[in-house]
Amino acid sequence: MIYRETGQFRTSYAADQAIFPIRQDRIGIAVILLIAFVVIPATASQYWLETIMLPFLIYGLAAVGLNLLTGYAGQLSLGTGGFMATGAFAAYKLATAFPELHIVVVLLLAGLITAGVGILFGLPSLRIKGFYLAVATLAAQFFLLWLYNRVPWFTNYSASGVISAPPRAIFGEVYVTGFEAKPLAKYFFVLSAVALLALLAKNMVRLKIGRAWMAIRDMDIAAEIIGIRPLTTKLSAFAISSFYCGIAGALWAFAYTGSVEALAFDINVSFRVLFMIIIGGLGSILGSFLGAGFIVLLPIFLNNALLSLGLAEAVALASHIEFMIMGALIIFFLIVEPHGLNRLWQIGKEKLRRWPFPY
């Protein structure tokens, strides 16, 4: 009743091909954007902005990147952490080597560099499939982290191996990175970047390139026979996915933590992002954000719950129990809804169509 397309006629091809053809969806998106751009900045405390919204948005971006590769193009990757680190270190080198470069340009270039690295490590995907490929992408994860950890050039010869984001401003005076940056400015900066890139991704998967990815995912030999080139399709998936992950990593280092070492992007980050897209839903942009929200909020929630139970003094024990519950919840989620939160949302929409009538 509430959510149905009755009476909404599409009279042109443009209307038919719109991203959100149903009016209720458009209203929903507008409301979400309104909340993100107006309500949250107006009401959220600094703690919420800095420790929840920023990691949520950045992880969401990385999850979109991995979802393009794994959910849409079907190439399982465990190298997300390595690609994020590449983005972070590329942005750092660019920002310190060319101080006059605008921060947006720095981020885009860092993304492009990561895309190049992604293509390099995507090359095996032409020969290797499935879990063999997943293990091969672990090579990217370990090699890249080792590189940034061991080669002092990447950290500008800092003794501790930690890189600190130099202060950079947009619109002249508004600092978005470095010590002077206000949480609100950082939030708006990250939110704009994430919103734009998510919109781009949403469009990309509806284009020829996205359809080619999905064809390769569903059956690569069949796709090859109908004239889709596996080489360009797989490598473009790796490149664009790495571009997203690279920008997410750069934002992580520049806008979220401010200073970061290579080990912050270890294998656990890769697993986290993979969890996000599985729990959120493979092959769905919305699902990436749902999964990111779930995985970012769950540990905070568990932590607070355990603290309120009086486990504050036994920090180690609490972290073990947290691990345990996390693992159990992941298994529970997979059993209850293997297709992720996005599927729940779709089922909900189907229900809303008829509600409150039985059929």
Next chain:
Amino acid sequence: MDTLYSIFVEPFRQIAEAPLFFFEVLIGGLAAGVMYALVALGFVLIFKASGVFNFAQGAMVLFAALFFVGFIDLGLPIWLSLIITVMVMVALAFAIERVVLRPLVNQAPIILFMATIGITFFLDGFGQTIWGSDVRRLDIGIPEDPIFIGDMLLNSFDLFAAAVCGVLVAGLALFFQYTPTGRALRAVADDHQAALTVGIPLNVIWTIVWTVAGLVGLVAGVLWGAKLGVQFNLALIALKALPVLILGGFTSVPGAIVGGLIIGGGEKVAEVYWGPVIGGAIEDWFAYMLAMVFLLFRPEGLFGEKIIERV
């Protein structure tokens, strides 16, 4: 020029100059490789029988070792702790089959893979919640004296580990070859549907496979624990077993052994002779790079089944 020299000439000159040292390094690496192979073996058993890529094998190694050393620290004799730990691993296999695998039957492989990562988290947390996260020494009387064969200095612990591994593999081979259960396991590995048709209960087989994998994990855990002490790091050894797996092929027991030897020997030799040239600690990624380059030439691993794809 200097770099090229130190990469392509210098290591070989060193090898030629001190071949004995080279063999010591190589054998040390091979011994480590045997231990990797033990972890990889658990992966292979489960992948063969159920097609599940069991990421939790490393966690099972840690879990088994934690329980074993925990019971010993409580004052129980070694044989009793061993029996109790074996029972714990059997119970774990039952629980995993009942709680995780059965509801997820017929799901995509990636979902099952994710579920095993969930199991990993759970086991890591559970084991350490019960037994704490301190490093525990495990001393079960394995000799650790250096011994000389000819002029070579070897560690008797490594030889012992290799012997245990050999016995285990031989035992598994006999079990697979000559017992009815083993035959059933091979049938399931070959073709699930056909096995079901001739009346082999899949659920029982999966429980058995996870039990066997758990026991192999226990052996690996005891050996690694005796070498390094029982601690959280044991779970990370699983990550080292992954390149072993893809090198040997996911479905081949001999592949796991040979792959383990290649990876173990290769990474030690590379670390000692080429490590200093390019910055050290290359052990972290060398195995993966080796495996990746190798896969470019043989996508199904050394002994894996040939991948045939049809539309």
